[in-house]
Amino acid sequence: MSKRTDKRARLIEAADKLFHEQGVNITTLANIASLADVPLGNVYYYFKSKESIILAVIEQRRKLIQQQFASWDVLDNNKGRLRSFIEHFVTTSPQTASYGDALGSLCQELSKQTGEIALAASTLLKEVLNWCETQFKALGKGEKSETLALNLVSSLQGISLLTLTFKDPKYLEKQSQTLIQWLETV
């Protein structure tokens, strides 16, 4: 791996972490450069603007999401895939209590901006919805699959906001149990 790739990757990783923990708008290029241990002026060799870093972070998140889905897609059990999706929210519930859901926070913040960035963020959430819909279809839910996917994703996003607001992972843990039970009844 070349140095170019290495530093670039470190900057994206640092930006992703800070965007999640502090928010995109508050995070400065100096913050990112400092965390990535890259001199501020050097950032502009890898990214032409803050906006292009944001886009790179979105694409990084896309890869991460696709990897998670790929790791669950190998499961034989149809409902097990959706259970894994829900349980993943429990795994990250402490971070969610401190900083919110990474994807939800990003969409919330970027959707108020105009242009390319808001669109890019929305396609991320769309991929999540599509994957869930695919799982429900594999369960034979047919036309209902879209609605079920919408219910699942919005429920997890909503409880993530409450978990952040009240700074308590219990909200997410409890709602996940409810959703796993719900999964058996639909």
Next chain:
Amino acid sequence: MSKRTDKRARLIEAADKLFHEQGVNITTLANIASLADVPLGNVYYYFKSKESIILAVIEQRRKLIQQQFASWDVLDNNKGRLRSFIEHFVTTSPQTASYGDALGSLCQELSKQTGEIALAASTLLKEVLNWCETQFKALGKGEKSETLALNLVSSLQGISLLTLTFKDPKYLEKQSQTLIQWLETV
């Protein structure tokens, strides 16, 4: 009404609008002063800092929420109160598609900050949860009331995020219908 009250109220109203439409962090005191038609330097006669404006906006939102609840509390029909709450989200769905839910956006953004402000925002959402729980108790749901309130509020907040992300009020409209049906079954 004194001039003091008038200008102060205009500043709070302008800040509330801009915080919702752009986000708290992006909004500058110059933006607020301009929209309220108050000279920038004069803002500091009414508020000692940006933080104190944010707190004033939160308290303004609290009054608004309490007024809405009071207007629904006069309804005789127990379920009708909760239906009014849900239908209110439909009424504001176009704004939600553009700027997100006002309360949810505020909590999302402020919860990542430390200190007094995050706490103040969380008590707003808590009041909403408490009101819903009270309504479910009036319906005789007893111990289940807290869980039901949590389901209702998180579902509305989650779908508000999707509505914003995909810039389409339909998400909120559809989910509201689902929730009103759900209300009959619980």
Next chain:
DNA sequence: GTCTATAGGCAGATAGAC
């Protein structure tokens, strides 16, 4: 009470030596 002018600091972005 009101408003202009501006201080002081920090943001994004660039120039140019190495």
Next chain:
DNA sequence: GTCTATCTGCCTATAGAC
């Protein structure tokens, strides 16, 4: 490819005339 120094502009906040 790398990094220091810095430009330019905007932000919060203040000073002080009226």
